[in-house]
Amino acid sequence: MKTKQLQHLFLRAGFGITPQLVNDLSKKNKKKVVDFLFSTTTFQPLEIDLSELSIYTQEYQKNKTFSMEFQRKSNEKIREYNKIWIERLANSDTLLREKMTLFWANHFVCKNQNIYFVQQYNNTLRKNALGNFGDFVKEISKEPAMLNYLNSRQNRKKQPNENFARELMELFTLGVGNYSENDVKESARAFTGYNHNFNGEFVIGKYHHDEGLKTFFGETGNFSGDDIIDIILKQQQCARFICEKIYRYFVNDKVNEKHLDELTAVFYKDYNIEKLMKFLFLKDWFYDAENIGTKIKSPIELLVGMQKMVPFSFQNTKDVQKIQRLLGQVLLDPPNVAGWKGGRNWIDSNTIILRLKLPSILLSNAEISIKEKGEFEDSFDKYHASNKNQKDFAKVTVDWDFFEDSFKNISFDQMKSLFLITAPNEGTETYLDHLSKSSKKEFCIQLMSLPEYQIC
Amino acid sequence: MKRRDFLRQSTLASGLFFIPGFLKAFENISPKSFGYKRLVMIQLAGGNDGLNTIVPFTNDDYYRSRPKIALAKNDVIPVSDSLGFHASLLPLKNLYDQGNLTVINNVGYPNPDRSHFRATDIWQTASNSNQYWQTGWVGRYLDAHGSNAYNAIEIDDSLSLLMKGENINGIATQNPTNLFKLSQDPYFKNVLNHYNDEHLSEHNLGYLYKTMIDAKSSSKYIFEKNKIASNNAEYPNNQFANQLKTTAKLINSGLETKVFFSSLGGFDTHANQLNSQKRLLEIYATSIEAFVNDLKKQGTFNDTLIVTFSEFGRRVKENAGNGTDHGAASNVFIIGNQLKKQGFYNELASLSDLDSNGDLKYTVDFRTIYASILKSWLEVNDERILQQKFDSLDFL
Numbered sequence: 068m069k070t071k072q073l074q075h076l077f078l079r080a081g082f083g084i085t086p087q088l089v090n091d092l093s094k095k096n097k098k099k100v101v102d103f104l105f106s107t108t109t110f111q112p113l114e115i116d117l118s119e120l121s122i123y124t125q126e127y128q129k130n131k132t133f134s135m136e137f138q139r140k141s142n143e144k145i146r147e148y149n150k151i152w153i154e155r156l157a158n159s160d161t162l163l164r165e166k167m168t169l170f171w172a173n174h175f176v177c178k179n180q181n182i183y184f185v186q187q188y189n190n191t192l193r194k195n196a197l198g199n200f201g202d203f204v205k206e207i208s209k210e211p212a213m214l215n216y217l218n219s220r221q222n223r224k225k226q227p228n229e230n231f232a233r234e235l236m237e238l239f240t241l242g243v244g245n246y247s248e249n250d251v252k253e254s255a256r257a258f259t260g261y262n263h264n265f266n267g268e269f270v271i272g273k274y275h276h277d278e279g280l281k282t283f284f285g286e287t288g289n290f291s292g293d294d295i296i297d298i299i300l301k302q303q304q305c306a307r308f309i310c311e312k313i314y315r316y317f318v319n320d321k322v323n324e325k326h327l328d329e330l331t332a333v334f335y336k337d338y339n340i341e342k343l344m345k346f347l348f349l350k351d352w353f354y355d356a357e358n359i360g361t362k363i364k365s366p367i368e369l370l371v372g373m374q375k376m377v378p379f380s381f382q383n384t385k386d387v388q389k390i391q392r393l394l395g396q397v398l399l400d401p402p403n404v405a406g407w408k409g410g411r412n413w414i415d416s417n418t419i420i421l422r423l424k425l426p427s428i429l430l431s432n433a434e435i436s437i438k439e440k441g442e443f444e445d446s447f448d449k450y451h452a453s454n455k456n457q458k459d460f461a462k463v464t465v466d467w468d469f470f471e472d473s474f475k476n477i478s479f480d481q482m483k484s485l486f487l488i489t490a491p492n493e494g495t496e497t498y499l500d501h502l503s504k505s506s507k508k509e510f511c512i513q514l515m516s517l518p519e520y521q522i523c
Numbered sequence: 524m525k526r527r528d529f530l531r532q533s534t535l536a537s538g539l540f541f542i543p544g545f546l547k548a549f550e551n552i553s554p555k556s557f558g559y560k561r562l563v564m565i566q567l568a569g570g571n572d573g574l575n576t577i578v579p580f581t582n583d584d585y586y587r588s589r590p591k592i593a594l595a596k597n598d599v600i601p602v603s604d605s606l607g608f609h610a611s612l613l614p615l616k617n618l619y620d621q622g623n624l625t626v627i628n629n630v631g632y633p634n635p636d637r638s639h640f641r642a643t644d645i646w647q648t649a650s651n652s653n654q655y656w657q658t659g660w661v662g663r664y665l666d667a668h669g670s671n672a673y674n675a676i677e678i679d680d681s682l683s684l685l686m687k688g689e690n691i692n693g694i695a696t697q698n699p700t701n702l703f704k705l706s707q708d709p710y711f712k713n714v715l716n717h718y719n720d721e722h723l724s725e726h727n728l729g730y731l732y733k734t735m736i737d738a739k740s741s742s743k744y745i746f747e748k749n750k751i752a753s754n755n756a757e758y759p760n761n762q763f764a765n766q767l768k769t770t771a772k773l774i775n776s777g778l779e780t781k782v783f784f785s786s787l788g789g790f791d792t793h794a795n796q797l798n799s800q801k802r803l804l805e806i807y808a809t810s811i812e813a814f815v816n817d818l819k820k821q822g823t824f825n826d827t828l829i830v831t832f833s834e835f836g837r838r839v840k841e842n843a844g845n846g847t848d849h850g851a852a853s854n855v856f857i858i859g860n861q862l863k864k865q866g867f868y869n870e871l872a873s874l875s876d877l878d879s880n881g882d883l884k885y886t887v888d889f890r891t892i893y894a895s896i897l898k899s900w901l902e903v904n905d906e907r908i909l910q911q912k913f914d915s916l917d918f919l
Binding site: 395403408412495 | 640672680682705710711713714717720726730734
C-alpha cells in the first residue's frame with residue numbers, strides 16, 4: 068500500500084500512523100492491511116479503581132451529607148476517567164475499536180454524574196462498537212446513564228415522558244422527518260416503566276409499564292421497547308441514517324449518494340458494524356484523492372494524534388480538562404444530546420490560535436523556532452531550557468527518546484509528508500523549505516503548528 | 524499588487540466575500556462618534572432566583588411558598604405597591620429612579636427546559652425548546668452584518684455558542700494582552716505572510732487559514748485599542764467587575780465592536796440560597812454601578828444597552844435545603860439611557876396559577892426582547908437573524 072493511503076486509513080480508523088508501522092505495512096496490499104486493522108480489535112474494558120467509593124452504599128447515601136460527598140468524589144473520578152480514556156486512545160493497539168467507541172459516544176450521546184454508570188456506559192459503547200447495531204441500541208436503551216439522561220425513569224404509564232422515544236428515532240436511528248408524532252407517542256408507551264436499581268441493573272417497573280396495544284409504523288401489538296427497536300430496524304432508512312453518519316465521520320463531510328447507497332445495502336442486510344467498516348475500508352473510493360486530507364481534526368483527534376508521534380502524558384488531571392475545554396470538546400461532557408457538530412464548528416478565533424500554539428505549549432515551552440538556514444544554532448534543549456514562558460499552562464512528561472528513535476532514519480522531507488496528510492500551501496511550503504533543518508524535534512513542532520496539521 | 528497587500532485587503536474585505544446579501548455597510552458611523560450603538564449581554568449563570576431578586580413583598584402566596592427563604596418586607600427596597608428590589612440591588616434602584624432601568628417580568632418560552640446546558644443553549648441560540656441550533660443569535664447577527672471576529676467580543680477564555688455564526692464567529696478574550704501574545708508568535712506571522720491562496724474558505728484548509736488571519740488581526744486590533752484606553756471609575760475587586768472594566772475600556776477605546784458578552788456564575792442555589800444570592804447580587808449590582816459610571820463619564824452610556832438574563836428562574840416553592848430548584852420564567856433587566864418604557868414593563872405573573880412543575884408561567888417570550896433589540900437598537904432585520912417572526916416590545 069502507498070504511504071499516503073496508509074496514512075489516510077490510519078488517520079480515519081485511528082489517530083495517525085508512526086513511521087515504524089508505515090514501514091511494516093507498506094509492503095502489504097490493501098486486503099492484508101485491512102485484515103491487520105481488524106485483527107487487533109479485542110474488547111478490553113476501560114476501568115478505573117473505584118474501591119474508595121465502595122463505602123457509599125445505598126443506605127449510606129440516604130444521608131444528604133454523604134450523598135453530596137459521593138457526588139463530589141464521583142465527579143472527581145469522572146475527570147480521572149476522562150484522562151485515562153484519552154491515554155487509552157493514544158496508547159491502545161485496538162485502535163479501530165477505540166475510534167469507533169469515540170464515534171458512538173458522539174452518536175448515542177449521554178452524560179451522567181455517577182462514575183459507576185459512566186464507566187458502564189462507556190464500556191457498553193466499547194463492547195458493541197463493532198457488533199450488531201440492533202443489539203447495541205437495545206443495550207443503550209437499558210443503560211442507567213441513558214435512562215437518566217433522557218428521562219426514561221420518568222416515563223410512566225400514567226404520564227408518559229417522550230424524551231427517549233423521540234431522540235431514539237430523531238438522533239439514534241432514523242433521523243428527523245422519518246417518523247410521525249404518533250410514532251413518538253406510541254413508542255414512548257412501550258418504554259414506560261424502564262428503570263434501574265442502585266447497582267445500575269436494568270429493571271422494568273411493572274406497575275408503570277403500559278401493557279396495552281400500541282400501533283407503531285403500521286404494526287399493532289403489545290410491543291415492548293425491544294419490539295419497537297426491531298420495527299425501527301426494519302426500516303431501510305435506519306441503515307441509511309447510520310451509514311450516512313459513518314460516511315461523514317470516516318470518509319467525507321460531503322456525502323456521495325452512490326457510495327452511501329453501497330454502504331446502506333451492506334448494512335441493511337444484518338446491521339453488522341464490523342462488516343460495514345471492513346467493506347468501507349476496502350472500497351477503492353475510500354482512497355480517492357477527494358476523500359484524503361479533507362476533514363478537520365476534532366480536538367481529541369488533534370491531541371491524541373500529537374501523542375502518537377511524540378508520546379507525552381499530562382501530570383495533572385485538571386490540565387487535560389482545561390485543554391479540552393478551551394479546544395471545545397471535553398469527553399464525557401457533551402454539549403447536548405445532539406453531540407458535537409464537528410467540522411468547521413470546531414474552529415473559531417480562539418480555538419485556532421490555541422490549536423496552532425498547542426504543540427509548542429506542550430512540547431517546547433511555547434517556542435516555535437524561526438531560525439533560517441545558516442543561522443547560529445543552539446541545541447533544541449538549550450534553546451528551550453532558557454524559556455519559562457508557558458510552563459504553568461500544563462505539566463507534561465514528554466518521551467522525546469521514542470520520537471528520536473522512530474524518526475532516526477526518516478529524512479526532513481519524509482517528515483513533512485508523514486505529519487501533513489495534505490500538501491501544504493505553496494507559500495507555506497516555500498517558507499518551510501528555507502527554515503533551518505538542524506533539529507528534527509524543532510521541525511516536528513514547526514509542522515504540528517501549521518493549519519495543515521489540523522487536517523486529517 | 525503585492526501579495527502582502529492583497530492579504531491585508533482580503534482580510535479587511537473578507538466579510539464582503541463570504542456574506543451573502545452584504546448590502547448595508549456594517550456601520551457607516553465612526554465608532555467614536557455618538558450614535559454608534561453597542562449591546563452588552565450579561566448572563567447570570569446557574570439560574571438566578573427571580574422571585575428573590577424582584578420581590579413580591581405583599582403577596583401571600585410568596586410567603587406561603589417560601590416559609591424559610593422569603594425576604595421579609597423590611598429587607599426589601601420597595602418601588603411599587605407590590606414589588607421591590609433585593610437589598611443588594613440598591614445600585615439598580617438608583618438606576619430605576621433615574622429612568623435607566625426597565626425590568627421585564629416573566630420572561631421565558633414554551634415548554635421550558637430545566638437543564639442548565641440546554642436552557643443556556645436555547646437562550647443563546649434563540650431556538651424553540653425542541654430545536655438544537657448550532658449558531659447563536661449574536662453569531663447570526665455577525666453573519667449578516669459583521670466583517671471581523673472583533674465585532675463581537677466575549678470576555679472569557681473560550682467562546683460561547685451565543686457568539687458563533689455560520690461564517691463568522693466572535694472572539695473571546697479575558698485578557699487582551701495574553702491573547703495578543705499567544706496569537707503573535709513570529710512563526711505564525713511568517714507562515715501567514717507566505718500563505719498564498721485566493722480561494723480562502725472554499726475548502727477546509729483555506730477556512731483554517733482565513734480564521735487564523737482574522738484571529739491574529741482581531742487580537743492585535745483589540746490589544747492596541749485596549750492599550751490606549753482607560754477606565755474612569757473605581758470598580759470592586761472581583762472577576763465579574765474586571766470583565767466589565769475590560770468591556771468599558773474597550774467600548775471607550777472606540778473599538779468597532781457591536782456586542783459584548785460576560786457572565787457571572789454561581790446562581791444555582793439549591794441549598795442555603797439566602798447568603799449566596801445576597802453576595803452574588805451585590806457583586807452584580809456594584810459592578811454594574813461602576814460600569815455605568817465609567818461609561819457615563821466617558822460619554823458612551825447613551826449608546827450602550829445592557830441586557831441581563833439568566834437561563835431560567837427557580838421553583839416558586841422552596842426546597843428542603845433552604846434553597847430552590849430549577850424553574851422557568853424569570854426577569855430580564857434592560858439598562859440604558861434611551862428607554863421608552865422605564866421601570867416595570869409588566870406585572871409579575873400569578874403565583875397561584877403555576878405550570879405543572881410549580882413554576883411561573885411565562886408571559887413574554889425572550890425572543891421578543893431580542894427582536895426589539897435587533898430592530899430598534901441595532902437597527903437590522905430581526906426576522907432574518909432570529910429566523911422567526913416575533914412581535915417587538917415597546918421598551919426601545
